[in-house]
Amino acid sequence: MMAPRRLLLAAPALLLLPRGSRASPEAMAEAVRGFTGGAEIRPGRVTLEISPLVENGNTVPLSVSVESPMTEAEHVRAIAVFNERNPQPHVITVHLNPRAGRAMLATHIRLATSQTLLAVAQFSDGSFWSDRAQVVVTLAACVEG
Amino acid sequence: MARVLLNIPRTARKGEVIAIRTLIQHVMETGYRPGADGEVLPRDIIRRFTASFEGEEVFAADLSPAIAANPFLSFTMVASTTGTLVLRWQGDKGFDQTETREIMVTG
Numbered sequence: 261m262m263a264p265r266r267l268l269l270a271a272p273a274l275l276l277l278p279r280g281s282r283a284s285p286e287a288m289a290e291a292v293r294g295f296t297g298g299a300e301i302r303p304g305r306v307t308l309e310i311s312p313l314v315e316n317g318n319t320v321p322l323s324v325s326v327e328s329p330m331t332e333a334e335h336v337r338a339i340a341v342f343n344e345r346n347p348q349p350h351v352i353t354v355h356l357n358p359r360a361g362r363a364m365l366a367t368h369i370r371l372a373t374s375q376t377l378l379a380v381a382q383f384s385d386g387s388f389w390s391d392r393a394q395v396v397v398t399l400a401a402c403v404e405g
Numbered sequence: 406m407a408r409v410l411l412n413i414p415r416t417a418r419k420g421e422v423i424a425i426r427t428l429i430q431h432v433m434e435t436g437y438r439p440g441a442d443g444e445v446l447p448r449d450i451i452r453r454f455t456a457s458f459e460g461e462e463v464f465a466a467d468l469s470p471a472i473a474a475n476p477f478l479s480f481t482m483v484a485s486t487t488g489t490l491v492l493r494w495q496g497d498k499g500f501d502q503t504e505t506r507e508i509m510v511t512g
Contacts, residue, residue, distance in 0.1 A: 361422035
């Protein structure tokens with residue numbers, strides 16, 4: 261008799277959870293598949309730079325550079341950054357071509373909590389390369405008011 | 406008009422790879438935060454940034470709410486000829502801003 265009533269009492273609390281589902285390693289894998297179309301991703305050629313210990317998750321400098329000559333024959337077409345535990349798995353996607361000269365990007369991002377970040381680069385030959393970084397966040401962003 | 410900070414060289418040697426740094430004033434409201442009245446504030450972000458030189462796209466970015474307020478973006482381009490760099494930010498609530506800068510290429 262008690263158990264169902266407790267469940268009923270708990271139901272409103274469930275509704276108070278953040279709107280939509282939070283990103284998870286599975287949601288990130290799904291977003292990455294959306295970028296690669298299911299192609300194999302190899303580690304290497306990409307360098308994801310971010311401070312391993314972040315005090316304020318509201319603005320975290322992040323940079324990605326990719327080894328590539330950036331010629332017509334061989335260049336990086338796109339770089340995408342994903343996260344595991346923000347409300348959404350996608351962070352940024354940039355589109356490049358040989359006119360960029362170098363395959364690099366720098367920006368400032370938000371981190372909701374300590375997590376792993378993944379940068380994936382798409383090369384002109386259709387291959388995908390990646391780098392990961394673990395970040396510890398002491399003051400979170402995104403969810404708090 | 407949102408305030409914009411740009412760090413772009415005015416002159417460059419032909420073939421030189423130059424760094425472009427941009428920052429635009431924008432709240433980048435995530436759509437997940439409650440406001441003062443407890444209601445979740447609607448999302449208001451810049452979704453797309455493009456940089457074109459003499460009509461040809463050099464760099465483009467699709468942004469998510471995970472990009473911090475006042476989005477900072479840095480990238481590079483090859484200085485090929487003297488020309489105009491056009492930077493454009495587009496986003497929610499009809500946000501659309503364009504800035505142009507001349508780059509003089511010597512040699």
